[in-house]
Amino acid sequence: MYTKLWLFFILTFVASGLLFTTSCAKKVIKTEPAVTEAKAKAEAEKERLAAERERQAELERERALEEQRLKEEELKKQEEELRQKERFTNEDIHFDFDKYNLTEKSIEILKFKADWLLNHPGVNIIIEGHCDERGTNEYNLALGERRAESAKTFLVDSGVDPDRITTISYGEERPLDPGHNEEAWAKNRRAHFVIVE
Amino acid sequence: MLPPKYVSIRMTWRLAFTVFVGIFSLGLYCAEASARVYIDINAPFLRKIPTAVPVFKDLSPDGSLKSLCRDMSDLLADTIDFTGYFKVLERGSFLEDPGLSGLTRKEINFQNWSVIGAELLIKGGIRKKREFIEVEIRLFDTFARRLLIGKRYVGRIKDQRRIIHRFCNDVILRLTGQRGIFNTRIAFVSTTTGNKEIYICDFDGYNPERFTFNNTITLSPAWSSDGRWLAFTSYRKGKPDLYIKHLKEKRGSKVTFKGINITPAWLPGKFALAATLSLDGNPEIYLLTGAGKKIRRITNNWSIDVSPSWSPDGKRLAFVSNRSGSPQIYIQDIEDGEARRLTYMGSYNTSPCWSPLGDRIAFTGMDNGHLNIYTIKVNGDDLQQLTFNSGNNESPTWSPDGSLIAFSSTREGTSRIYVMNYNGTDQRRLLVMPGEQTEPSWSPWLSEE
Numbered sequence: 001m002y003t004k005l006w007l008f009f010i011l012t013f014v015a016s017g018l019l020f021t022t023s024c025a026k027k028v029i030k031t032e033p034a035v036t037e038a039k040a041k042a043e044a045e046k047e048r049l050a051a052e053r054e055r056q057a058e059l060e061r062e063r064a065l066e067e068q069r070l071k072e073e074e075l076k077k078q079e080e081e082l083r084q085k086e087r088f089t090n091e092d093i094h095f096d097f098d099k100y101n102l103t104e105k106s107i108e109i110l111k112f113k114a115d116w117l118l119n120h121p122g123v124n125i126i127i128e129g130h131c132d133e134r135g136t137n138e139y140n141l142a143l144g145e146r147r148a149e150s151a152k153t154f155l156v157d158s159g160v161d162p163d164r165i166t167t168i169s170y171g172e173e174r175p176l177d178p179g180h181n182e183e184a185w186a187k188n189r190r191a192h193f194v195i196v197e
Numbered sequence: 198m199l200p201p202k203y204v205s206i207r208m209t210w211r212l213a214f215t216v217f218v219g220i221f222s223l224g225l226y227c228a229e230a231s232a233r234v235y236i237d238i239n240a241p242f243l244r245k246i247p248t249a250v251p252v253f254k255d256l257s258p259d260g261s262l263k264s265l266c267r268d269m270s271d272l273l274a275d276t277i278d279f280t281g282y283f284k285v286l287e288r289g290s291f292l293e294d295p296g297l298s299g300l301t302r303k304e305i306n307f308q309n310w311s312v313i314g315a316e317l318l319i320k321g322g323i324r325k326k327r328e329f330i331e332v333e334i335r336l337f338d339t340f341a342r343r344l345l346i347g348k349r350y351v352g353r354i355k356d357q358r359r360i361i362h363r364f365c366n367d368v369i370l371r372l373t374g375q376r377g378i379f380n381t382r383i384a385f386v387s388t389t390t391g392n393k394e395i396y397i398c399d400f401d402g403y404n405p406e407r408f409t410f411n412n413t414i415t416l417s418p419a420w421s422s423d424g425r426w427l428a429f430t431s432y433r434k435g436k437p438d439l440y441i442k443h444l445k446e447k448r449g450s451k452v453t454f455k456g457i458n459i460t461p462a463w464l465p466g467k468f469a470l471a472a473t474l475s476l477d478g479n480p481e482i483y484l485l486t487g488a489g490k491k492i493r494r495i496t497n498n499w500s501i502d503v504s505p506s507w508s509p510d511g512k513r514l515a516f517v518s519n520r521s522g523s524p525q526i527y528i529q530d531i532e533d534g535e536a537r538r539l540t541y542m543g544s545y546n547t548s549p550c551w552s553p554l555g556d557r558i559a560f561t562g563m564d565n566g567h568l569n570i571y572t573i574k575v576n577g578d579d580l581q582q583l584t585f586n587s588g589n590n591e592s593p594t595w596s597p598d599g600s601l602i603a604f605s606s607t608r609e610g611t612s613r614i615y616v617m618n619y620n621g622t623d624q625r626r627l628l629v630m631p632g633e634q635t636e637p638s639w640s641p642w643l644s645e646e
Contacts, residue, residue, distance in 0.1 A: 098523065136547040136561055136591055137416055138460045139517055139524050141437055142473065142480040142501040145457050168436045169457055173414045
């Protein structure tokens with residue numbers, strides 16, 4: 001009886017040992033390739049993600065660059081726009097003493113102003129006519145008006161809607177240069193352009 | 198608009214002396230006036246009459262009016278001197294003590310005056326009557342030993358300028374047969390506040406008062422011929438428009454057509470004015486009612502037409518036009534609309550002002566880049582230059598008797614108002630105040646109220 005029991009025990013032990021061994025061996029063989037594959041896969045995935053990230057970053061960079069470029073372009077455009085606007089308002093046209101006809105230089109300046117006005121259809125302007133201090137205030141009021149009207153006529157002939165242009169004569173009342181010499185007088189005999197905001 | 202001091206002299210009697218009332222009747226006074234014209238205001242060159250104005254005599258018992266006596270006699274001397282008709286003699290040459298000698302013809306030793314060359318003598322005395330002063334002033338012809346004018350005025354001390362001006366008006370009427378200008382005033386433009394605003398002072402530059410409070414460019418004051426209205430140009434609405442304002446009451450109107458509305462000139466004797474409007478795109482002279490309504494267009498020319506000035510009868514209009522290519526003065530007949538050119542000298546003649554006597558037109562002309570005052574007969578003859586080598590001289594305006602011309606000049610650097618006789622003599626500064634003064638406009642005769 002005891003021998004049988006021992007045998008049973010041994011057999012069971014061996015069998016289970018065998019069983020264990022086989023299963024172990026089997027497992028080792030089976031698991032080795034699975035692990036490397038996963039690793040590779042992960043690696044690849046990682047690389048892919050990195051590349052993707054890189055690509056995204058690149059895109060982002062490009063987009064930022066593009067945005068920057070656009071912004072700069074826009075800024076440039078705005079600056080150019082502002083420059084043109086400033087040129088429009090800062091550039092006076094000048095007249096000879098007691099005259100209101102347009103000089104060649106004035107016509108060049110007025111051509112630019114006409115283009116600008118045609119490109120900015122929403123903008124209304126005031127043209128101020130001015131004179132130098134010589135002569136009488138009263139006559140100069142009329143002369144100043146004639147100067148402003150000369151400029152207006154040119155702009156209207158260039159296609160600008162006359163309703164967008166108001167003229168005001170200041171005669172000799174608002175000199176740009178308070179001096180009492182030809183240099184000052186030449187500056188003061190002018191038509192000045194103001195954008196109505 | 199006028200300050201209270203202009204409103205009234207209380208209780209002023211313009212009578213010959215009470216003691217002489219029976220003798221100096223109006224008839225006798227007039228008969229004497231026609232006996233001799235002392236000053237011919239139409240003469241091309243005046244001989245100034247040597248005149249003595251001793252210090253007034255203090256007739257108060259306590260001698261308390263000494264300084265008033267000096268002030269009033271000084272003012273009288275300055276006032277008659279202003280007319281350009283008199284040579285007021287230095288008091289240092291006088292032979293008698295005014296404090297001792299009497300005021301009546303019988304009391305005066307005329308030889309004391311004729312020997313020092315005084316042809317006219319003005320003596321005065323002041324006494325106190327309660328809160329009033331009583332001022333006696335007499336004008337004598339020292340060679341004829343005759344009383345020409347004797348007046349007594351009662352008023353307050355603050356009325357002293359008005360009393361002296363009244364007497365001087367009588368002196369001028371007596372000696373020239375014309376009214377004096379001593380209650381007239383001069384409107385002008387000054388930059389005292391930084392903006393051009395209109396001010397008004399007495400004929401002698403005294404008491405300048407601000408008339409407009411526009412805080413912007415204000416120009417070209419023009420008196421109505423009754424002296425009750427002033428028209429001017431102002432940028433109150435941002436552009437040059439016409440404003441017509443009553444001088445004493447708070448009423449008026451404005452002319453704000455499209456374009457410029459400038460250079461008003463009142464039609465003599467009417468509540469109407471000429472002015473330049475550019476509502477048709479071209480500055481033309483229109484006739485407007487005193488309320489600023491268009492009556493009709495006077496000029497019709499593509500050129501600039503500005504600065505109208507009426508003939509005294511209102512039948513002709515002088516104005517500036519550049520229809521010949523440069524600004525020149527034209528005269529247009531109102532009836533037939535015919536315009537003829539008046540000025541041919543140089544290429545810049547502007548701001549005409551028709552003399553109230555009707556015979557001449559004063560204007561501003563440019564010669565060698567400088568502006569000077571000229572006068573010319575209405576028919577274009579006898580051009581006379583009145584200012585020479587003294588900066589720029591502009592905007593002539595006649596006193597209502599045609600004897601004086603006020604104008605602006607930069608002869609001292611800053612533009613100020615000056616006055617001269619109609620023939621250009623005796624050029625003197627009218628007043629000094631901060632800023633620059635331009636565009637004087639002499640009032641017509643003003644009624645004393």
